[in-house]
Structures are given as C-alpha cells and as structure tokens.
Amino acid sequence: MPRLLEVENLKTQFETGAGIVKAVDGISYYVDEGETVAIVGESGCGKSVGAMSILRLIPDPPGKIVDGRIIFEGRNVLELPDSEIRKIRGGQISMVFQEPMTSLNPVLTIGLQLTETMMLHLGLSQDEADKRAVELLGMVGIGEPERRLKQYPHQFSGGMRQRVMIALALSCKPKLIIADEPTTALDVTIQAQILELMRNLTKDMGVALIIITHNLGVVARYAERVIVMYAGKIVEMGTAKQVYHDPHHPYTIGLLNSVPRMDLHRGRRLVPIEGQPPDLTRLDEGCSYRPRCRWAIDKCAASFPPLEAIDGSQIAACFRKDELEKDLKSAS
Amino acid sequence: MSEQVVVSERAPPLKKVGKGDTLLQVRNLRKYFPVTEGILFQKAVGHVKAVDDVTFEIKKGETLGLVGESGCGKTTTGRCILQLERPTAGEIVFEGVNLEKLDSKALSPLRQKVQVIFQDPYSSLNPRMKVGDILGEPMRVHGVYPDSAERNKRIAELLNYCGLPSKFADRYPHEMSGGQRQRVGIARALCLNPDFIICDEAVSALDVSIQAQVINLLEDLREEFDLTYLFIAHDLSVVHHLCNRVAVMYLGKLVELAESDELFDNPMHPYTRALLSAVPVPDPSKEAQRQHQVLKGEVPSPLNPPPGCVFHPRCTLAVDSCRKEIPPLRELRPGHWVACTEV
Ligand SMILES: Nc1ncnc2c1ncn2[C@@H]1O[C@H](COP(=O)(O)OP(=O)(O)OP(=O)(O)O)[C@@H](O)[C@H]1O
Numbered sequence: 088m089p090r091l092l093e094v095e096n097l098k099t100q101f102e103t104g105a106g107i108v109k110a111v112d113g114i115s116y117y118v119d120e121g122e123t124v125a126i127v128g129e130s131g132c133g134k135s136v137g138a139m140s141i142l143r144l145i146p147d148p149p150g151k152i153v154d155g156r157i158i159f160e161g162r163n164v165l166e167l168p169d170s171e172i173r174k175i176r177g178g179q180i181s182m183v184f185q186e187p188m189t190s191l192n193p194v195l196t197i198g199l200q201l202t203e204t205m206m207l208h209l210g211l212s213q214d215e216a217d218k219r220a221v222e223l224l225g226m227v228g229i230g231e232p233e234r235r236l237k238q239y240p241h242q243f244s245g246g247m248r249q250r251v252m253i254a255l256a257l258s259c260k261p262k263l264i265i266a267d268e269p270t271t272a273l274d275v276t277i278q279a280q281i282l283e284l285m286r287n288l289t290k291d292m293g294v295a296l297i298i299i300t301h302n303l304g305v306v307a308r309y310a311e312r313v314i315v316m317y318a319g320k321i322v323e324m325g326t327a328k329q330v331y332h333d334p335h336h337p338y339t340i341g342l343l344n345s346v347p348r349m350d351l352h353r354g355r356r357l358v359p360i361e362g363q364p365p366d367l368t369r370l371d372e373g374c375s376y377r378p379r380c381r382w383a384i385d386k387c388a389a390s391f392p393p394l395e396a397i398d399g400s401q402i403a404a405c406f407r408k409d410e411l412e413k414d415l416k417s418a419s
Numbered sequence: 420m421s422e423q424v425v426v427s428e429r430a431p432p433l434k435k436v437g438k439g440d441t442l443l444q445v446r447n448l449r450k451y452f453p454v455t456e457g458i459l460f461q462k463a464v465g466h467v468k469a470v471d472d473v474t475f476e477i478k479k480g481e482t483l484g485l486v487g488e489s490g491c492g493k494t495t496t497g498r499c500i501l502q503l504e505r506p507t508a509g510e511i512v513f514e515g516v517n518l519e520k521l522d523s524k525a526l527s528p529l530r531q532k533v534q535v536i537f538q539d540p541y542s543s544l545n546p547r548m549k550v551g552d553i554l555g556e557p558m559r560v561h562g563v564y565p566d567s568a569e570r571n572k573r574i575a576e577l578l579n580y581c582g583l584p585s586k587f588a589d590r591y592p593h594e595m596s597g598g599q600r601q602r603v604g605i606a607r608a609l610c611l612n613p614d615f616i617i618c619d620e621a622v623s624a625l626d627v628s629i630q631a632q633v634i635n636l637l638e639d640l641r642e643e644f645d646l647t648y649l650f651i652a653h654d655l656s657v658v659h660h661l662c663n664r665v666a667v668m669y670l671g672k673l674v675e676l677a678e679s680d681e682l683f684d685n686p687m688h689p690y691t692r693a694l695l696s697a698v699p700v701p702d703p704s705k706e707a708q709r710q711h712q713v714l715k716g717e718v719p720s721p722l723n724p725p726p727g728c729v730f731h732p733r734c735t736l737a738v739d740s741c742r743k744e745i746p747p748l749r750e751l752r753p754g755h756w757v758a759c760t761e762v
C-alpha cells in the first residue's frame with residue numbers, strides 16, 4: 088500500500104509556569120493508505136498532542152510545534168498556508184474525539200452540521216448534501232434518518248452521538264481518520280458496536296485509521312500496527328502480533344504484564360510497573376523509563392537509546408532489547 | 420473517652436461472623452426514584468426503577484463483583500447497602516441484623532464496619548484537608564484511637580499499608596497523583612477497621628500501570644485484614660481478576676449470578692454472553708479467532724422499562740412469553756443463577 092502519512096522527528100512543546108513540557112519529543116512513524124494504526128501509552132504521554140499536531144490544532148500559545156515534518160500525500164502539512172490546512176481538516180483528514188458533545192455544535196441540528204461540511208468541502212448542493220446526509224446516518228446505523236437529521240445533539244444518546252461523529256468524519260470522503268479514545272466514555276457493548284462500525288466502514292471505503300487508546304484489548308482486536316509511546320517518545324513499534332507476542336521494550340512488557348486479563352486464569356498476580364510516569368518538564372538526556380525499569384544500567388542514564396530494528400518492521404528503543412527475552416524466559 | 424463506651428453499649432448484640440458465613444444479605448431490594456415535572460408544582464410523572472427486586476448475599480471473606488452497563492443500578496445498590504439511600508422495598512441484612520429496623524444511633528457502629536471507596540478520589544476527598552486529617556477525622560469522631568499520638572501512629576501505619584510514605588499525612592489531595600489519591604481513598608476506607616468495603620469503580624479512573632498497583636493493594640489488604648468486598652465495576656477483566664463470584668445486572672435487574680470461573684467460562688444469560696464477547700482481550704492472535712457477537716440497539720430507558728424480560732428487545736433468543744412474563748432467577752447449575760427461560 089502506498090504511504091499516506093509520514094511523521095518525521097515531530098516535537099511539540101508547551102510553555103508552562105513549571106517549565107517547558109516536552110509533550111511530543113521527536114516521534115517518527117508512518118501510516119499507509121487504508122491501514123489501522125494504534126497509538127497506546129499512559130495518560131499524559133503525548134498521544135493526543137501528537138495527533139493534534141498532524142492537523143496543527145495545538146493551541147499557540149502555550150503550545151508550539153518546534154521541529155519535524157508531517158508529510159501527508161506528499162506535502163509537508165507544517166508548511167502549508169492556513170487556507171490549505173483548513174481544507175485538509177474535515178476534508179482529507181477528519182477526527183473523532185472521546186466526547187462528541189464537545190465537537191458537535193449543541194445549537195445546530197445534526198442535519199445542518201452534516202450538510203454544511205459537505206457543501207463546504209465537497210461543493211455539494213443543498214439537495215445533494217441532504218441526500219447524502221440521510222445515506223450517512225443509515226450507514227452508521229441510525230434508524231429513521233430523515234427524522235433524526237432534524238434533531239439536536241442532546242436528543243441523542245452517547246453512543247448515537249458517537250455514530251453521528253463517525254458519519255461526520257466520513258462525510259467528506261477522508262483518506263485518514265484520527266480517532267482519539269473514540270469509545271472510552273461508552274459502555275462495553277456500545278463500545279463494541281462503534282469500533283466494529285468504524286472497522287467495517289474504514290475497510291469498505293479504504294480509509295486509514297489512527298486509533299488512540301489506552302485499552303490494550305481494543306488495540307489487539309482492531310489494529311494492524313501498534314505504536315507504543317512513553318513520556319513523549321515512541322519506545323516500540325511493530326505489527327500488533329510482533330509487539331504483543333514478542334515485545335522488545337521493558338515498558339511494553341510492563342504494560343502487558345500489568346493488565347488484568349479475562350483470557351488467562353484467575354489468581355494470577357499482576358506485575359505492576361512500579362513508580363509514576365515522569366514529569367515532562369524535567370526529562371534528562373537519558374532514557375525516561377529507566378527509573379521504573381528493572382533492566383536499567385548505567386548506560387541508560389547517558390543517552391536516550393535509538394529506535395532500532397528487531398526484525399522486519401518491528402523497532403524498539405532499548406539498549407538491552409536483545410537480552411530481555413532471554414532474561415524473561417529464565418525468570419519464568 | 421466516655422463517648423466511645425456509650426457507642427459500644429448502643430451497638431446491637433452481634434453474632435460473631437466467621438469466614439464463609441453470610442455477612443450481608445440483600446433481599447428483594449427495590450429503589451425507585453420519582454421523576455418529577457414542573458418547576459413550581461412538582462408532580463411525579465413516573466419512576467426510575469433503578470434497582471428492581473434484587474436479591475443476593477455475600478459471604479465473609481469473599482469478593483462479589485457487580486457488573487453491568489451504565490445506569491443499570493450498581494451504585495444505587497451500593498448506596499442502599501450503605502444506608503445512603505432508603506430502599507423503596509426489600510431488606511438489607513448485615514451480620515444478621517436488618518438495617519432498616521435500626522435507628523441512626525444503633526446504626527452508627529454498623530456504619531463503621533461498612534466502608535466505601537469511590538471512583539473519583541479527587542471529588543471524594545476534601546481539598547482543604549491534609550491527608551492526615553482526612554484519615555484522622557473519622558477516627559476521632561468514632562472514638563477509634565482517641566489518643567492523638569496513637570492516632571497519628573495509626574495514620575502513618577495506614578499510609579504505609581497503602582504504599583504511601585507516612586510524610587504524605589502533611590500533603591493536600593491536589594499535591595498528589597491520581598493513583599496516590601486513590602490510595603488515600605483506600606486508607607480512609609480502612610481507618611475505622613471495617614469488615615466490609617464497597618469498591619465503586621475504585622480502579623476505573625486509573626492508568627493501567629497504576630491500576631495494577633492498586634488492584635494488588637486491594638488483594639493484599641483483603642488478606643491482611645480479612646476483608647469482604649462488594650466490587651462494583653464495568654471493567655470485566657478487572658472483575659474477573661479480583662472477584663470470587665460475579666452478579667450481572669441489566670436495567671435494575673439481576674440477570675445472572677455465579678462463581679467467577681463458571682460465569683466467565685460458561686455464561687448463560689444472553690446479555691452476559693454479549694457482554695463478555697464485547698470485551699476485547701489483549702492478544703491479537705486470540706482476537707483474530709474470537710467470535711464477535713455485537714449486541715444490537717441500546718439499553719432502554721429505566722423510566723419506561725420493557726414489559727416482561729427487560730432484555731427482550733435486544734435478545735436474539737426472545738420468544739413471546741419473554742415479552743410478557745418476568746423470568747425468575749433459576750439455579751441452572753449448582754450456584755449458577757440465571758434469569759432467562761430460554762437457556
Ligand atoms: N495546553 C497545554 N498546556 C500545557 N501542557 C499541555 C497542554 N496540553 C497538553 N499538555 C501536556 O502535554 C502532555 C501530553 O498530553 P496529551 O494530551 O497528548 O496526553 P495523552 O497521551 O493524550 O494523555 P491521555 O491518555 O490522558 O489523553 C501532558 O503532560 C500534558 O499535561
């Protein structure tokens with residue numbers, strides 16, 4: 088599949104009273120056309136800031152993209168004039184957020200919000216847009232679309248609103264959808280409905296999907312590739328199978344060992360990652376995971392380990408990545 | 420000092436409850452909230468049947484999980500047990516004593532034995548109080564460790580039990596991380612030496628790595644202090660991990676109740692089956708092979724619950740009788756109760 092998006096050495100920082108927050112600190116990754124890539128990591132590790140940077144949606148001040156390139160369909164998004172980036176937002180790239188209430192306008196009907204964007208981005212007439220809005224609501228599983236289009240966001244349940252967001256995200260035939268914790272606020276059965284819907288629609292329409300989540304189960308079920316972030320950096324990346332079955336970064340191993348699992352026997356003791364995530368204003372040049380890492384050695388304090396290939400498409404940023412497996416095997 | 424003696428005199432005579440004995444019984448519990456309309460002259464236009472005829476018991480030393488989707492009545496059940504909500508009907512029997520029959524004075528010693536840990540430690544901790552006072556205040560009021568030096572020693576001990584350094588007694592809630600605040604919430608639940616703790620989404624707001632720390636802490640404390648938990652959560656993986664038995668609620672009703680292993684290996688109620696199938700497991704190879712049974716539709720409004728079985732509008736097994744008659748809980752295997760006539 089051809090490359091759709093290439094993020095190179097992206098750095099996004101915030102200036103705060105406590106100092107400069109290095110929210111995203113030199114991340115590089117790619118997304119191919121039509122594929123689903125998940126970004127995982129703990130709260131505050133830079134998942135959302137990294138994704139918002141793609142659309143230049145970082146509030147400035149206090150935020151700033153200080154370095155890097157974001158190549159989307161061959162153009163560097165960071166160098167485009169504002170008029171061009173507005174065409175991309177909601178056009179070729181759309182977003183689905185956790186709380187649809189904040190991204191839907193409460194005083195406009197659902198129908199108006201859908202048709203307005205389509206008329207703007209696709210140049211449809213009112214009639215054409217109305218027709219397509221009905222189609223879209225049907226596609227995302229909302230019954231009686233004609234009646235529903237005349238309603239306001241508060242007349243929809245949380246799950247229904249998220250369906251509307253997906254309809255909105257798909258309305259302008261995007262190449263890429265960025266979904267930031269799209270189902271975190273929803274109940275499990277509704278979460279499954281929405282994720283299933285997103286998967287089917289993106290596959291049918293060949294839309295690429297970046298899904299940001301802290302739920303390792305969601306990643307395992309829906310993503311082809313996974314990016315693991317820690318404290319503003321990518322520490323491991325690979326196919327879901329590589330990363331889950333053969334993790335090569337201590338943090339990835341830590342995450343996988345700390346989740347309670349329905350598929351394993353009960354009474355298994357969880358192995359938590361001790362300590363707390365670091366303060367992003369006080370990162371030194373060493374590996375930011377080392378205070379919590381049981382494999383840390385002196386070398387880890389001197390410099391941040393580079394992301395290096397394990398095999399094929401899997402990469403990890405750990406000086407001891409090749410010793411971990413042996414060590415884990417001998418321990419168990 | 421004298422107050423402490425008076426309190427213990429008022430306490431009803433309690434049976435000594437040993438491991439495996441019944442600690443708590445919830446019998447035919449109903450809690451209906453009136454729904455009113457109008458601003459000046461409020462008139463009741465209906466009822467939300469938050470909890471509708473729920474019966475279960477908890478044995479000393481066990482952890483019972485209570486799961487189900489948002490709004491199904493989990494918290495309300497917990498609040499009724501805590502006597503924070505007056506049941507519309509039914510009984511809460513703790514250590515053989517029917518709580519409804521007690522006046523507030525007689526209730527006080529029982530209140531000490533039943534504590535709660537909430538989801539959001541931030542809103543449940545007084546922001547203007549230091550951690551030491553958050554823990555010390557209830558001890559002082561209830562006359563547990565009336566001597567202040569001893570009380571401070573106990574506070575330090577509790578903080579250490581919960582994995583916090585004793586100097587945290589001088590901190591305010593906003594000076595701590597979410598995981599640390601949740602530990603304070605747990606320490607507070609422990610400070611009156613309870614027998615029974617209701618954990619209402621106690622680990623839901625925490626990040627995975629911190630969540631694992633707190634889950635392990637809850638397990639250790641259960642051992643150390645012989646605690647019994649009612650563990651309310653919507654995360655089934657956590658419930659599977661922590662609970663001996665699990666009760667599944669749907670729209671105010673108990674639909675299934677079984678030992679954990681039995682429930683997760685052999686779910687019988689169509690709702691439980693759909694719920695379990697909706698939870699993704701963190702293993703891409705297993706996920707690729709799993710059947711994903713996606714439940715259609717949404718949970719109906721509790722203001723207007725469907726007649727008969729409340730689950731029938733979303734159920735693939737529903738037959739005519741399901742639309743008319745409420746299915747009773749039946750014991751289909753030893754200890755495995757299911758409210759469905761079609762399985
Ligand atoms: N407007 C802002 N001002 C200052 N700091 C900010 C701002 N927005 C984000 N940050 C900081 O940037 C870092 C990364 O935040 P981000 O929202 O990307 O985290 P996240 O990985 O999406 O976390 P979560 O899982 O909680 O959504 C955090 O430490 C956060 O505090």
Ligand SMILES: Nc1ncnc2c1ncn2[C@@H]1O[C@H](COP(=O)(O)OP(=O)(O)OP(=O)(O)O)[C@@H](O)[C@H]1O
Binds near residue numbers: 488490
């Ligand atoms: N004080 C109240 N007045 C009116 N209705 C209430 C009140 N408390 C709860 N309810 C309603 O009772 C039902 C059950 O609520 P409850 O909080 O017990 O659900 P829950 O299972 O804990 O949900 P969640 O998973 O979202 O916490 C809901 O429909 C809720 O809106």
Ligand SMILES: [Mg+2]
Binds near residue numbers: 134135267
């Ligand atoms: Mg985020």
Ligand SMILES: [Mg+2]
Binds near residue numbers: 495
């Ligand atoms: Mg609740």
